[in-house]
Amino acid sequence: MCKVFAESWSRRQFVAGMGAAGVVGGLGWSGRAAFAQSGMTGEAALRELAAGNERYVAGKITSFAEDLEILKAKTVSSQEPFAAVLSCADSRVPVEIIFDQSINHIFVCRVAGNVVTPEIMASMEYGVAVLGIKAILVMGHTNCGAIGAAVQVKDVPGQISALYQHMMPGISEAKGDVGHAVRLNAAFQAQLMRESSTVISEAVKEKGVKVAAGVYDLGTGRVTML
Numbered sequence: 001m002c003k004v005f006a007e008s009w010s011r012r013q014f015v016a017g018m019g020a021a022g023v024v025g026g027l028g029w030s031g032r033a034a035f036a037q038s039g040m041t042g043e044a045a046l047r048e049l050a051a052g053n054e055r056y057v058a059g060k061i062t063s064f065a066e067d068l069e070i071l072k073a074k075t076v077s078s079q080e081p082f083a084a085v086l087s088c089a090d091s092r093v094p095v096e097i098i099f100d101q102s103i104n105h106i107f108v109c110r111v112a113g114n115v116v117t118p119e120i121m122a123s124m125e126y127g128v129a130v131l132g133i134k135a136i137l138v139m140g141h142t143n144c145g146a147i148g149a150a151v152q153v154k155d156v157p158g159q160i161s162a163l164y165q166h167m168m169p170g171i172s173e174a175k176g177d178v179g180h181a182v183r184l185n186a187a188f189q190a191q192l193m194r195e196s197s198t199v200i201s202e203a204v205k206e207k208g209v210k211v212a213a214g215v216y217d218l219g220t221g222r223v224t225m226l
């Protein structure tokens with residue numbers, strides 16, 4: 001194991017409070033893989049996302065120091081992400097960067113307005129049932145153009161308005177306030193995922209999987225959990 005990767009891994013163990021998982025140098029990649037799927041709780045997965053965002057906000061990103069060649073080589077045949085994130089497609093919300101994560105760490109689904117369509121639900125169910133993900137974060141962001149358009153019921157070309165139907169039930173109480181609508185939408189989509197998928201709702205009840213909602217602030221870089 002290269003030095004930077006070992007250090008990164010050691011840091012992750014520390015952050016997740018999993019220091020008892022084993023001696024860093026002795027576990028190798030497979031140790032981290034087993035740790036990610038079976039050892040990490042839903043709470044620990046959310047804490048790791050929060051800790052990564054703290055590093056990003058503080059300008060102390062460490063994931064760039066990870067050896068991408070090793071990460072790629074060790075993950076060709078399988079993936080072991082510890083969390084999933086549903087975010088908007090907005091180019092100002094680069095999910096891995098704002099959580100200071102690298103290859104194989106988070107399962108990211110993106111669609112304008114971070115809405116739960118059938119395809120997004122299917123992807124998240126795959127993440128939970130097959131990959132063993134322990135936490136899902138639905139993350140909206142400030143100044144979201146998709147939410148802003150839906151709030152104003154803007155006339156838009158092509159199929160863009162197809163997104164509206166997924167947002168409307170959640171943002172009806174926003175009364176034109178886009179910031180409020182962003183928060184309402186994130187909370188609504190998380191609730192939808194938690195309650196309307198039998199795969200995810202059972203995982204929440206029986207495996208301690210967490211489904212959370214949050215908002216990313218474009219100005220500060222901080223993710224606030226709702």
Ligand SMILES: [Zn+2]
Binds near residue numbers: 112113146
């Ligand atoms: Zn957006």
